Amino acid sequence: MSFFSNEIFGEASFVGGDNYREILKDSRYFKALRNTAVYTLSSLVLILPAAMILAHGLKSVFGKLRPAFQFLLLLPGLTPPAVLAILFLLVFHGRQGLLNQWFVLPFGWKYVNWLKDPDFILFALVLQCVWRWVGFITFFLLSGMEAIPKMYYEALQVESARSWHRFRWVTFPFLRHVILFCIVYLIVDAFALFSGAYVLLGGSGGTADAGLLMVSYTYQTAFTFGNFGTAAAMSVLMAPFLLFLLWACFWGYKRLITVSLARE
């Protein structure tokens, strides 16, 4: 499909590599690519450590309270992203939003128009992602942690009682697979992010395209501008990129294991 001109309902003609050439000349495409990369990386960097800390915290919470807390943390992950985006809109609303009313205005600063200011749009999207997924990742990590047999901790107790060592030598090695799964999950989800950005920014990239992401741009090209061929070419271009990224993930993971094994 990516080699044809754009008629989806009528006759399509073969245009060869034209669609691809068009993309490579398109500066908005690269902007979307850059935004998606920034979004993916920052959500990974923010979510994983936070979820790890939270999982440890949850583990030492009073047993009776744990399911309740878990549920509270998971709530954003269970809601439809469309709903989430509406809520988020209220929090980030220009003048009357929660964030401005609570944290910005009381300090005497000028209110920030989060969703219109190009400097903040991407940040707002990342924050939404963190809010949405931290609970889920915590849940995964905690499920993994609970399956670690106690005897390993007890064995380590003989050697060292420091909590960092417990994490480094027992928890982390056991959770490697889970962490890898979480990373892959987050990357794929970040690339697929659509609904949140769609509701927040109305299907476009927001002011100065600061919030333009890959999927929204593909959507816009196909269904707003009607260039199905170009949009298909974008998807095709995306696939090897994503595959490469994931391959890099697995490669890094294997490497990590070999290195830590060698050290042991």
Add this chain to the structure above:
Amino acid sequence: MAMKRRSRTILRKTFSSLWVGGLGLVFAYPFAWMAVSSFKENSQIFLPLKFWPEFWDLSFFQQLLSSEWFSFGKVLLNSLVISLGQSVGAVLFTSLAGFAFAKHSFRGRGVLFAACLCLIVLPRQMIAVPLFQWVHTLGLYDSIWGVMLPGMTSGLGVLYFTQVFKLIPNAYLEAARIEGAGEWRTYRLVLPMLGSSLLSYGLIHFILAWNEHLVPMLILNSPDHQTLPLALSSLYGSSLRFPFAVLMAGSFLAMIPTSLFFLISYKRFKNSLSNVMMS
């Protein structure tokens, strides 16, 4: 000594309960606010410093349920049918595939399995355009089936069930075969052993299907065929004068099924997750 250690544990537990609980409340605060906002006038909603409404106005829920803004009953039914259909179909197909991958060796198995892995890696949003064309060619545009059928495939499910079936000892299968059961029957005989895995996967898939936005938006066109998240977001875009409380009420109701399912099967879900992760 023992006393001291015990009091220290309690201190630590209290401390982490406090901060985790506080964070949980922060995470959930917008939802509480949403629930409360569904009773508020527009002018009150945008005053975030006032949490409680001045008076509890039930008229917005009534407006929603009496389909003043969109036909709520139909849309809710659509959402339920689509998500349930997707999760049942996905559980059936992916568990069959998982059975085949785990317990049989056949030519092309590696390639097929790699294809399934690629399916995980390529999000459905990425293939939206060709998917749209396919559905259109099949004549399923604007029909519930057009959303349900593509939703029944899942790479994650195949991977998950392959792991699950690997945990089942071959002896059971052999016993069934010695009794003369065919492949289909063997599969059916093993299935009850996986009850909680089937349930947890169905649950995850239900949540994903319920929350899906892009594919239904592309395929379902007429207002009566829409799903709940879709209807809500189009309501939001429609005009600035409609009462936000209706939106809040609808969003609140949209959250209930997934949360409820999750609460019911929390324990089971977690156990089977731990099992599969550690295998």
